[in-house]
Amino acid sequence: MKRWLLRTLLLAWAGGLGxxxxxxxxxxxxxxxxxxxxxxxxxxxxxxxxxxxxxxxxTRRAPLLDTRVNMExxxxxxxxxxxxxxRNTTDRWQEGxxxxxxxxxxxxxxxxxxIGERFIExxxxxxxxxxxxxxxxxxxxxxxxxxxxxxxxxxxxxxANIPPGESIRVEIEYQQNVRYDAGLFxxxxxxxxxxxxxxxxxxxxxxxxVGNGMGWALATDQVPDADRITPPVNLDDSRADNPVxxxxxxxAGLPLSFVDSPYHPVSVTETAxxxxxxxxxxxxxxxxxxxxxxxQFAPGTDTSAAWFSEEHDGAWYGxxxxxxxxxxxxxxxxxREVILVVDxxxxxxxxxxxxxxxxxxxxxxxxxxxxxxxxxxxxxxxxSLFPRPVPVTDDSRARALAWVRGxxxxxxxxxxxxxxxxxxxxxxxxxxxxxxxxxxxxVGNEEALFDVIRQRLGDSRLFTVGIGSAPNGYFMSRAAxxxxxxxxxxxxxxxxxxxxxxxxxxxxSPALTDIEVDWGQEVRQWPARVPDLYAGEPVVVxxxxxxxxxxxxxxxxxxxxxxxxxxxxxSTEDRPGLHVLWARRQIRHLMGQxxxxxxxxxxxxxxxxxLAHHLVSRFTSLVAVDRTPVRPPEAGxxxxxxxxxxxxxxxxxxLFGRLPQTATPANLYLLLGLSGLLSFLLLGRRRA
Numbered sequence: 001m002k003r004w005l006l007r008t009l010l011l012a013w014a015g016g017l018g019x020x021x022x023x024x025x026x027x028x029x030x031x032x033x034x035x036x037x038x039x040x041x042x043x044x045x046x047x048x049x050x051x052x053x054x055x056x057x058x059t060r061r062a063p064l065l066d067t068r069v070n071m072e073x074x075x076x077x078x079x080x081x082x083x084x085x086x087r088n089t090t091d092r093w094q095e096g097x098x099x100x101x102x103x104x105x106x107x108x109x110x111x112x113x114x115i116g117e118r119f120i121e122x123x124x125x126x127x128x129x130x131x132x133x134x135x136x137x138x139x140x141x142x143x144x145x146x147x148x149x150x151x152x153x154x155x156x157x158x159x160a161n162i163p164p165g166e167s168i169r170v171e172i173e174y175q176q177n178v179r180y181d182a183g184l185f186x187x188x189x190x191x192x193x194x195x196x197x198x199x200x201x202x203x204x205x206x207x208x209x210v211g212n213g214m215g216w217a218l219a220t221d222q223v224p225d226a227d228r229i230t231p232p233v234n235l236d237d238s239r240a241d242n243p244v245x246x247x248x249x250x251x252a253g254l255p256l257s258f259v260d261s262p263y264h265p266v267s268v269t270e271t272a273x274x275x276x277x278x279x280x281x282x283x284x285x286x287x288x289x290x291x292x293x294x295x296q297f298a299p300g301t302d303t304s305a306a307w308f309s310e311e312h313d314g315a316w317y318g319x320x321x322x323x324x325x326x327x328x329x330x331x332x333x334x335x336r337e338v339i340l341v342v343d344x345x346x347x348x349x350x351x352x353x354x355x356x357x358x359x360x361x362x363x364x365x366x367x368x369x370x371x372x373x374x375x376x377x378x379x380x381x382x383x384s385l386f387p388r389p390v391p392v393t394d395d396s397r398a399r400a401l402a403w404v405r406g407x408x409x410x411x412x413x414x415x416x417x418x419x420x421x422x423x424x425x426x427x428x429x430x431x432x433x434x435x436x437x438x439x440x441x442x443v444g445n446e447e448a449l450f451d452v453i454r455q456r457l458g459d460s461r462l463f464t465v466g467i468g469s470a471p472n473g474y475f476m477s478r479a480a481x482x483x484x485x486x487x488x489x490x491x492x493x494x495x496x497x498x499x500x501x502x503x504x505x506x507x508x509s510p511a512l513t514d515i516e517v518d519w520g521q522e523v524r525q526w527p528a529r530v531p532d533l534y535a536g537e538p539v540v541v542x543x544x545x546x547x548x549x550x551x552x553x554x555x556x557x558x559x560x561x562x563x564x565x566x567x568x569x570x571s572t573e574d575r576p577g578l579h580v581l582w583a584r585r586q587i588r589h590l591m592g593q594x595x596x597x598x599x600x601x602x603x604x605x606x607x608x609x610x611l612a613h614h615l616v617s618r619f620t621s622l623v624a625v626d627r628t629p630v631r632p633p634e635a636g637x638x639x640x641x642x643x644x645x646x647x648x649x650x651x652x653x654x655l656f657g658r659l660p661q662t663a664t665p666a667n668l669y670l671l672l673g674l675s676g677l678l679s680f681l682l683l684g685r686r687r688a
Contacts, residue, residue, distance in 0.1 A: 433461065
């Protein structure tokens, strides 16, 4: 009897274990299929074409044949064309979803599509009308493409009815302004965007305000389009990255002391006409980190101001750049209150948290005894080193350095809590209050954060420092703009010292605060509230007027003294594209008015500007539709999706240590397995 009972228990244990293992296998297979079927337009490597095979439910990549980037840079304006070729390697007709990041200030105004030998030009429409035209053409078997904006730095192209075995080429054109920092000009081309943290409570499908997507995260009350910006992540490092080639022509207008790229080896040649041609030294590179080009005028050629203008469609547009004087000519700065905020969420694990610790330590060491300071760390929680800002002493500095060295990355990214803690909404008459925010900025609730900044900024200045290989440039630059500060990008550990030294030198050297610009007539300028002018950091203002501009007067506070200067703005040479730059900034401003305007008025205002200047925006899209059907009615149409990869330097374990919001109920299946074990035991007992 005992032998039979022992055998029964062993069989029960084996059966329950087998059932549990079988259920866990089902979980893994189901999770893999679920992840493979979900894809949407954020956190994606630059230039990935996604196709989702509807009948079979599996995914595979349409191989990227080539990505070519052409840049024409003139003065402080850049015109960029991105060409990417793909091939439909299946034997079925396909609909493709093409997802790519662009600079956060990119003004996208053209799209062209080649499918085989056929060429289609995109036209600007309202977003709903564009999608209706596209879907109608797709269902009727006509070739079509649709370009939509998910975020200002993220776009989606849908391509319908790609024939089997055919190659396609998608061409996107955009314009942006060159960045100027401490005498250094730079231009960044993003190649990868990191996965974003999604806060909030999931909402039911019926309550969603944004069209359903296929992402791994559910739409939440804080991020209503979360399912559209969270594609699955491919963690297979052996997969080849998308190759990218670049051809850049730089017309600086003045001789340069150097032209270089800090992250990619480049070859530079100068022509007799003073043009600089820049190409990748290796011909192509993997698209796993952002490309940046930097150049500087030769000594003695810097100017104190630059003015560019354009007449377009009965209006006059201008771009004003004011360059501050050298540090040695600036008066002694006022006492400061410096608040250092550092992101320690899971996405900062690895090289990013090392960069952040080094940057904060450098900031602490540079504080003077005239300053007060505090440090805030945040992930899913936020806490500060001191209850309130304290004077800089040997003891407070030592405590701060020890605290910073113990920072570790883990958890979510509840940035609103850190913003609430750092911004007090007050005016500080006896000091200049500066808040420095170090983060990768990879969050999905940007607009809610912008609203917190507007409400709680007071007279503080907010400076953002982007950490890692692919920070959310849209959030970082807009947050700094709302905060009357600046945005610094650190993409490599070796840059921490140089870039943070430069930033803190600026913060210690304000040239002008409370700047006012008088154009002598009614204009629309952006930014409407001009930021402070710091050593090495110019002020750039875009303006629109109904009549030609003849001059401008700039005034401000120079350490307690009134400063003013009048400039001549008459120009004999038009700079095409300035109207696009102004319109893009106008749309950025209107996007921030979402909670301050009636919804219909807000949407209509954005549509009017975008349509007038032929720009893609949240509410306008480019659509290209061919008139002739090419897919036979009897031929089916498949769609196929593909997960994305992590940016260089990110830690998968830190980022995905917990199950995502859409994870399968593994605990339930394990419970079922244990139930199977219990059933075997009960069966054995009954037989006994």
